[in-house]
Amino acid sequence: xxxxxxxxxxxxxxxxxxxxxxxxxxxxxxxxxxxxxxxxxxxxxxxxxxxxxxxxxxxxxxxxxxxxxxxxxxxxxxxxxxxxxxxxxxxxxxxxxxxxxxxxxxxxxxxxxxxxxxxxxxxxxxxxxxxxxxxxxxxxxxxxxxxxxxxxxxxxxxxxxxxxxxxxxxxxxxxxxxxxxxxxxxxxxxxxxxxxxxxxxxxxxxxxxxxxxxxxxxxxxxxxxxxxxxxxxxxxxxxxxxxxxxxxxxxxxxxxxxxxxxxxxxxxxxxxxxxxxxxxxxxxxxxxxxxxxxxxxxxxxxxxxxxxxxxxxxxxxxxxxxxxxxxxxxxxxxxxxxxxxxxxxxxxxxxxxxxxxxxxxxxxxxxxxxxxxxxxxxxxxxxxxxxxxxxxxxxxxxxxxxxxxxxxxxxxxxxxxxxxxxxxxxxxxxxxxxxxxxxxxxxxxxxxxxxxxxxxxxxxxxxxxxxxxxxxxxxxxxxxxxxxxxxxxxxxxxxxxxxxxxxxxxxxxxxxxxxxxxxxxxxxxxxxxxxxxxxxxxxxxxxxxxxxxxxxx
Amino acid sequence: xxxxxxxxxxxxxxxxxxxxxxxxxxxxxxxxxxxxxxxxxxxxxxxxxxxxxxxxxxxxxxxxxxxxxxxxxxxxxxxxxxxxxxxxxxxxxxxxxxxxxxxxxxxxxxxxxxxxxxxxxxxxxxxxxxxxxxxxxxxxxxxxxxxxxxxxxxxxxxxxxxxxxx
Numbered sequence: 001x002x003x004x005x006x007x008x009x010x011x012x013x014x015x016x017x018x019x020x021x022x023x024x025x026x027x028x029x030x031x032x033x034x035x036x037x038x039x040x041x042x043x044x045x046x047x048x049x050x051x052x053x054x055x056x057x058x059x060x061x062x063x064x065x066x067x068x069x070x071x072x073x074x075x076x077x078x079x080x081x082x083x084x085x086x087x088x089x090x091x092x093x094x095x096x097x098x099x100x101x102x103x104x105x106x107x108x109x110x111x112x113x114x115x116x117x118x119x120x121x122x123x124x125x126x127x128x129x130x131x132x133x134x135x136x137x138x139x140x141x142x143x144x145x146x147x148x149x150x151x152x153x154x155x156x157x158x159x160x161x162x163x164x165x166x167x168x169x170x171x172x173x174x175x176x177x178x179x180x181x182x183x184x185x186x187x188x189x190x191x192x193x194x195x196x197x198x199x200x201x202x203x204x205x206x207x208x209x210x211x212x213x214x215x216x217x218x219x220x221x222x223x224x225x226x227x228x229x230x231x232x233x234x235x236x237x238x239x240x241x242x243x244x245x246x247x248x249x250x251x252x253x254x255x256x257x258x259x260x261x262x263x264x265x266x267x268x269x270x271x272x273x274x275x276x277x278x279x280x281x282x283x284x285x286x287x288x289x290x291x292x293x294x295x296x297x298x299x300x301x302x303x304x305x306x307x308x309x310x311x312x313x314x315x316x317x318x319x320x321x322x323x324x325x326x327x328x329x330x331x332x333x334x335x336x337x338x339x340x341x342x343x344x345x346x347x348x349x350x351x352x353x354x355x356x357x358x359x360x361x362x363x364x365x366x367x368x369x370x371x372x373x374x375x376x377x378x379x380x381x382x383x384x385x386x387x388x389x390x391x392x393x394x395x396x397x398x399x400x401x402x403x404x405x406x407x408x409x410x411x412x413x414x415x416x417x418x419x420x421x422x423x424x425x426x427x428x429x430x431x432x433x434x435x436x437x438x439x440x441x442x443x444x445x446x447x448x449x450x451x452x453x454x455x456x457x458x459x460x461x462x463x464x465x466x467x468x469x470x471x472x473x474x475x476x477x478x479x480x481x482x483x484x485x486x487x488x489x490x491x492x493x494x495x496x497x498x499x500x501x502x503x504x505x506x507x508x509x510x511x512x513x514x515x516x517x518x519x520x521x522x523x524x525x526x527x528x529x530x531x532x533x534x535x536x537x538x539x540x541x542x543x544x545x546x547x548x549x550x551x552x553x
Numbered sequence: 554x555x556x557x558x559x560x561x562x563x564x565x566x567x568x569x570x571x572x573x574x575x576x577x578x579x580x581x582x583x584x585x586x587x588x589x590x591x592x593x594x595x596x597x598x599x600x601x602x603x604x605x606x607x608x609x610x611x612x613x614x615x616x617x618x619x620x621x622x623x624x625x626x627x628x629x630x631x632x633x634x635x636x637x638x639x640x641x642x643x644x645x646x647x648x649x650x651x652x653x654x655x656x657x658x659x660x661x662x663x664x665x666x667x668x669x670x671x672x673x674x675x676x677x678x679x680x681x682x683x684x685x686x687x688x689x690x691x692x693x694x695x696x697x698x699x700x701x702x703x704x705x706x707x708x709x710x711x712x713x714x715x716x717x718x719x
Contacts, residue, residue: 007699007710018696022662030684035660038633121633151701151710157669158642161635238639239609273646286711 001062001371002147002293004112012109015116019043020102042122042160044115045101049423054093054101055118056108060128060146061089061374065361068372070111072357078104085342085350087414087465089127089374090118094421116154121162123153127169129177130373130381133296136331139189140197141294142172145226148290152227159234163241164249174494179376181205181214181496182468184251185233192220199226203233204255207462212252213496215260217267232271236263297369299384302334306388319394321443322405336390338382340397341404341412345437348430349415350378359400367393378414379407409446410454410519411437414465418458418475425458427475427482428508432456435512449519452532468492470533471518472499473511482508488544489536502545514548521547556677556687560668563687568603568624584626594621608636612643619649629657638670645671661689669704
């Protein structure tokens with residue numbers, strides 16, 4: 001994985017020093033609260049419902065054991081003993097004190113981490129595929145591109161006061177695990193007809209109150225042009241994106257209002273006029289340097305089908321279920337990528353205690369080439385586990401309650417913090433997730449239902465990605481009472497789709513029963529091994545609607 | 554009179570701001586609004602010309618007049634409206650080589666960004682200058698010593714990295 005050299009170290013340390021001085025200038029009145037706000041946001045510091053929240057960047061979701069241990073220390077020393085992994089592959093601490101934040105940033109800088117641009121109207125932490133360097137079908141490790149973009153976008157002088165936040169994701173595989181079509185700019189590494197590797201550039205995707213699927217800006221962009229092209233795309237957005245209404249300020253609105261062809265024309269004209277003087281140069285040497293960091297780890301040869309694995313699976317059905325559900329094929333024979341589910345039944349989705357973080361670090365150091373990945377589904381991946389070591393990994397995780405065998409199943413729910421933490425929320429989300437999990441707690445039942453993604457947002461800003469849940473739940477406030485709208489058919493992958501509303505909303509208490517009804521109807525309707533999403537796409541909304549509202553009619 | 558800052562510190566104001574109505578002098582140095590540019594040019598070469606530009610202005614129609622302009626003053630309506638950063642880049646890449654001034658309620662923490670985007674000077678709003686004197690603006694410049702992007706006065710980190718290895 002990427003390692004800081006003295007230049008990266010110095011920049012992050014100096015940035016922490018800059019923020020320390022800004023906090024002091026806020027306290028002595030040099031900066032007003034309005035002036036300080038974007039500065040603290042660009043350093044990851046939000047003001048939440050009850051306290052400040054610090055969002056720490058995990059660039060493209062990759063970290064090592066030492067970094068995970070440091071997150072555990074921060075949770076214990078400056079927070080309440082836990083952290084929350086987010087849908088943007090970051091981690092949030094919900095209870096830091098403002099005066100401690102500079103010390104936390106120093107502690108992060110020591111292990112090559114920071115909170116730069118995890119919030120604010122700037123280019124946010126770049127996200128990528130948690131199975132980078134693992135997935136057999138991958139064209140190229142997308143983290144090389146993501147790191148290049150990280151450097152280019154960090155403290156970019158032109159793009160630090162954009163109209164709104166700007167999110168970029170990079171995937172190197174056709175099967176998309178990054179929600180690339182739901183980003184302001186999505187980059188898909190592709191090969192053209194000549195066999196050259198470059199990018200398919202997507203623009204204008206996003207969730208929030210006006211969800212949109214990204215359109216294609218360029219079918220093929222040569223690799224060498226990437227930063228120049230991004231610069232052109234961002235400049236056109238910065239100059240022409242709406243500034244009159246923050247809810248219409250994302251690039252998706254600009255692209256939608258002007259039309260993607262008109263936006264493309266402007267970007268291409270800007271791109272043609274750029275002289276390239278501003279790029280991270282010298283590009284070739286820098287790219288080679290970054291690429292070397294992402295060389296596959298030296299994995300010793302291990303048994304391709306260890307007898308011990310089959311034997312233990314027979315003896316321990318829980319382990320067998322976990323292996324079946326939470327592992328992913330690895331390009332190296334004898335290895336697998338393990339998903340550590342942060343969705344044990346009844347716990348807030350994405351939360352991990354300091355003890356759990358240390359256990360994940362320990363397992364990663366011993367059994368996964370000292371690497372961990374955070375996924376946008378709020379889980380953690382151990383990317384390089386030998387099949388023969390799987391049981392030890394399982395035991396290590398089970399000891400801290402992280403053995404849930406539910407990756408991609410009905411209880412692997414994404415939920416925003418909701419009314420429990422967030423100042424914007426209009427309804428609870430975490431307790432809704434917990435109630436649904438309890439209803440479907442039985443592992444056999446979950447396995448029978450199969451792949452089903454439920455995503456819950458506690459307001460229309462859609463941080464819980466409800467638009468792209470197979471079942472989406474949106475919590476609203478109707479005259480002081482929580483009301484939940486249900487959407488069906490959303491999809492965040494390469495077949496991206498936005499969910500459609502079933503009809504009138506439901507009360508908080510009704511939601512688990514509503515999900516139960518939808519699942520029952522699916523099980524009645526499905527043909528063969530059809531998933532929920534496949535069934536929905538075949539039969540449409542009507543049968544589900546009927547199941548939900550027949551009694552009321 | 555607003556505080557005027559350049560990289561090295563405070564600098565005296567040598568320009569007179571002319572509004573929509575005031576008469577144009579035959580000589581001297583004036584900054585005029587966009588709608589009076591042609592009139593000011595017609596006044597003759599004895600008048601040194603500066604131009605106040607709103608941050609949503611188009612650069613292309615100005616290109617033929619670049620030679621006549623000694624200063625362009627871009628107005629930031631609020632410090633968080635960052636269009637002026639991109640406008641400066643566009644002016645520079647279109648070939649404008651005169652002085653570039655940022656005006657508006659900008660804050661000390663943006664000084665480095667402004668210089669990096671091609672501005673030479675900042676006209677600090679009085680309300681901001683009262684809280685953020687020149688020392689804070691100059692101190693803000695020194696906080697971070699090297700960036701990933703190239704800047705008018707500094708090579709990017711990657712260049713330093715590979716120069717060292719070479």
